[in-house]
Amino acid sequence: MNFASLTWRSMKSRGTSFLLIVLSLSLSIALYLSVLGVQRATKMSFENAMTGVDLLVAPRGNDMQILLYSFFNIGEPTGTMPWSSVEALRALPNMRAVIPLSLGDSVGNFRVMGTDARLFELLQTSQGKRIFSFKDGMPFANLDAADLEYDDNHGNDHKSHGEHHTDDHGEDHDENHGEIHDEAPAFDVVIGAKVAEAMELKLGQSLVVAHGFGGVHNHDHEQMPFSVSGILDPTGTPFDSLILVHHRAIDAIHIGYQNGRQLLDHDTVLGLLAERGPAPVSAAIVLADSKLGLVGLQRAINAYELEPLTAVLPGVALAKIWQLIGAAEKGFQIISLLVIIVALVALMAMTLTSLDSRRRELAILRSVGASPSKLVLMLLSESLIIALTACAVSIVMTVIGSYVILNYASGTYGLAAQGGFLWVGDLMFMLYVILAALVVTLWPAIQLYRRTIHDGITIRH
């Protein structure tokens, strides 16, 4: 019987209460760690999604709102800006690229974003790496006006996109680029990793786009099916839950579409598409040649006379969003901290209550030579063991919890995977919890000390 085994046996004798206290403590720590993890994962995915985007231009509106609907699949665009505005943007000095974003349709719970294929090339992380890489397939074709002219000869050569694209991408792609065919006139789409996973889509499979957001499917663009040309690797950004198509394809499915019905046949639609210029878009990503002139560029766009436009510096808008939700974030943190404190108080209460039932054993241990400080040490060791176990269990819980949370949340918002959970700082936090567990045991420990001094070797009942 040494000190360690005595402590262990004493704890074991009160097994159920120890298990419960470990459970409540570890649940509360896991709650706190998960709250922190979700916050960090959200921030990371927001920041990831925006790296490399210099400006976001949309019809006049609130910059936070613009950022949220155009990049984070939250909320809906409030208006559109005509294609002429996009072209006007392209004409501005210091402009590297203007990538249009066209929103408003969905497949199931996933949003469809009309854009152009340069998005895949041009969006880069702050380290200069491309954000997008293809797990399978390739970008959709660019449907520029010239490509949309009806071409009978090529039409007969057409094969199913999926099979066709499997080898020798580049050349085939250029050849069939924007091709239109009577029987299988499918537009290409590129789907994010989450979409591919959730809808079990493979290359070449087709999908039907519905008008509007949300899962209500009474307004499907059935006559204009899409076919998967590429599947993206996970990026840890909201792009993972997007279906990307060329913005002209979005135009196409809306031509002749009225009151939830397609009134025109396919060829007419394509003919009209070729005749008309690109339809208005929801927003545009602006990439500048040099960061230095960004503010000037922003001012110039905001002052554009023909159309009321708002140019958003994503970093600034994001900072505003964090500021806005900062209070709620703090609130969550404080509540989860309070839950930990409640668990610690329960630990203290349990330890205090146990002192009464332990009077006999304390007297016996003193009679065989145990000093009061050794008994106090025993009590503190018990709390230490409880806190350590709770921390270990809470790590396991947080790992499991983060999977559950991410699986639930990433489908919609594309939270950054794992990254935000269990940082080194969290281990420091656990250290504080362990210290706190010892601190709350001090009061019972003092009680025990005084009692053992008072009782001495006599057993009192």
Added chain:
Amino acid sequence: MHEIISIKNMRFDYGANKDPEGGLSIGRPHFTISIPEFHISAGERVMLLGKSGSGKSTFLNLISGVLRAHEGSINLLGQDLTCLSAAQGDKCRGDHIGLIYQTLNLVPWLTAYENIALGVAFSQTRKLRITGSIEEAAAYLMDCLGVPFDVFANARAESLSVGQQQRIGAARALLGAPELIIADEPTSALDQANAEKFLDLVFDTMDDTSQSFLMVSHDERLAARFSRVVQFEGLVLGGTPL
């Protein structure tokens, strides 16, 4: 024969709360225990007769190094307990004193054997005095005291009868051969026959040349088994050898 315990002009003020070792005094009467002289020699079996509330518990805490006398000296094996720090007092008790309680001798969440082994858990001195293994020593004591090791070693303390618990408690007090065995009303929960039997077993197991036995009791019927009976009268200890 050398002296195990020797008390001279000892005075202890109960409720003298200036001394933290004096214990809590709130709501308790102040009283004084004063003992001009008291000795126990090696091998002696002393019975201390006194009514409950006469300060016996305090006296036991004094000679076992829990409380410190305010005046005079208490020598345990030549060491003055009044000069020891609390920790030294605890060590001294662990090394030289074995304690048997009235009832509830055992730590409920340990087995019979583990309760006995507890006797040397905090004392290297007593551990070293055991020649074989602790288990062998405990087995010997259990067998001597009529709670066979083979049957009861792994029994949970709570599953034992009061008499059996008493014997396991005695075995713990005897393990590692401390010089002084103190028994605090060990027989009050037993009937006459069992009390006598218990004492006989303990005395037979003890080493008469080196170990002394001090029993605090109010049961005069057992007096014949002791070499000396001392009256603990009121709060002043006096008495004559029988």
